[in-house]
Amino acid sequence: MAGLIPARIIAAPSAIVATAFTLVASGELIPDLLVSLARAVVGLAIGITAGAILALIAGLSRTGEDAIDPPMQMLRAVPLLGLTPLLILWFGISEVPKITLIALASFFPVYITLFAGIRGVDRKLIEAGRVFGLDRWGVIREVILPGSLPSALVGVRQALGIAWLSLVVAEQINADHGIGYLIMNARDFSRTDVIVVGLAVYALLGLGTDAIVRAIEHRTLRWRPSILKATT
Amino acid sequence: MASLDPQGDDVTESIRARGLTQTFGANRILAGLDLDIAPGEFVALLGRSGSGKTTLLRLLAGLDEPSGGNLVVAQPRTVVFQDPRLLPWKRTWENVVLGLPPQGARERAAAALAEVALDHRTDAWPLTLSGGEAQRAALARALVREPALLLLDEPFASLDALTRMRMHVLVEALWRKHRPAVLLVTHDVDEAISLADRVLVLDEGCIALDLHVGLSRPRSPAFAGFYDLRRALLAALGVEAHDDAPLEAFAAGI
Numbered sequence: 233m234a235g236l237i238p239a240r241i242i243a244a245p246s247a248i249v250a251t252a253f254t255l256v257a258s259g260e261l262i263p264d265l266l267v268s269l270a271r272a273v274v275g276l277a278i279g280i281t282a283g284a285i286l287a288l289i290a291g292l293s294r295t296g297e298d299a300i301d302p303p304m305q306m307l308r309a310v311p312l313l314g315l316t317p318l319l320i321l322w323f324g325i326s327e328v329p330k331i332t333l334i335a336l337a338s339f340f341p342v343y344i345t346l347f348a349g350i351r352g353v354d355r356k357l358i359e360a361g362r363v364f365g366l367d368r369w370g371v372i373r374e375v376i377l378p379g380s381l382p383s384a385l386v387g388v389r390q391a392l393g394i395a396w397l398s399l400v401v402a403e404q405i406n407a408d409h410g411i412g413y414l415i416m417n418a419r420d421f422s423r424t425d426v427i428v429v430g431l432a433v434y435a436l437l438g439l440g441t442d443a444i445v446r447a448i449e450h451r452t453l454r455w456r457p458s459i460l461k462a463t464t
Numbered sequence: 465m466a467s468l469d470p471q472g473d474d475v476t477e478s479i480r481a482r483g484l485t486q487t488f489g490a491n492r493i494l495a496g497l498d499l500d501i502a503p504g505e506f507v508a509l510l511g512r513s514g515s516g517k518t519t520l521l522r523l524l525a526g527l528d529e530p531s532g533g534n535l536v537v538a539q540p541r542t543v544v545f546q547d548p549r550l551l552p553w554k555r556t557w558e559n560v561v562l563g564l565p566p567q568g569a570r571e572r573a574a575a576a577l578a579e580v581a582l583d584h585r586t587d588a589w590p591l592t593l594s595g596g597e598a599q600r601a602a603l604a605r606a607l608v609r610e611p612a613l614l615l616l617d618e619p620f621a622s623l624d625a626l627t628r629m630r631m632h633v634l635v636e637a638l639w640r641k642h643r644p645a646v647l648l649v650t651h652d653v654d655e656a657i658s659l660a661d662r663v664l665v666l667d668e669g670c671i672a673l674d675l676h677v678g679l680s681r682p683r684s685p686a687f688a689g690f691y692d693l694r695r696a697l698l699a700a701l702g703v704e705a706h707d708d709a710p711l712e713a714f715a716a717g718i
Contacts, residue, residue: 365564
């Protein structure tokens, strides 16, 4: 039953669906999926935490900004995926270079948006907080952090997108587990159906994590008029 | 040397300023200003744009330090700004008790909101409030702290005319009930005469005119004496009110 396009170029949709079921049933897909997911989660956790901490230091104090922001702006200009050879030289072919790449990639969007968000908080609201008796920590907790959250969450969503991208790149180099490994292996046997299933899994993982952040946005930013209108 | 006494020890006045100066670079905004406001006194402050009203209010609110002079302000002191400045991520009642201890906070907020007839909006998000409602919430936030001094920075300027009239009545009633000293910064001469015991005119960094308003309350522009006060204040503000055309001059604005 030959299709319009040879299976070597791209497999038929029916074959892809069938392969997806086979891969799940045979227990090949799920372990690889979990390996990829774990890499992404650990990398993201490190990257987002570090980005948030440095953005808080730079955003909340002039000294912190002078110390942190200029080097960050310089490093940001480095194409991160180009660091892969260096990371391999430094950390070998273990999990470390893969997670480092994801952490670095997700670090910058969070740093930049949270820093901008902190600096963008309405000065008038900060003054109001001071007039009504908030101390410095109170102003940070009640005014600056909630005020910079919308911007920071945009950064987290960007970080997720770029983290999946870095994961794909990281997993195509000397991986022996994970969706990337599954895809590279399939290439060697011209299994376009398996490659497409792998890509679909990446896409679904990306969609899933984005949905989680959108749900967090919806919950924490429910005071915003656009969200209020949508829910009432 | 500037000295600030936030506790207001041995103050008999709600505000006592002596030789207050504020300079920004070469700009001298306040030039040795003297000001006394007694406890419970309602004072309005008029002045042209750039006369230093905002600068003075920021000093009184403790948002800036004076460059020189002596300032003692009674505590607690609260502010209603021109814009409501409610935190959009806190519900109305949480804004009212911002920075206050959490014990019984909701009840205190509800009581304060009831005083400004906003108890039906206790749980509302600030961005869903109308302009008048938001400003009433800001008033509740200022009153719930039982201030000795209430600073009002053009709080009605961005409200429509009808809402502004209702706010005048509300502020006067709340002042009569709680008796804080009030300093109302405004552009509106009629508003100043209607509400205040004394009307001050700020010009070039000094109090240029200090006028006692001896009219009984509640006041109306139809009162004898209202027109003379208005004319004196407009003259001090640099607007000549001619006898034959007083209303045109008034309508020309300040």
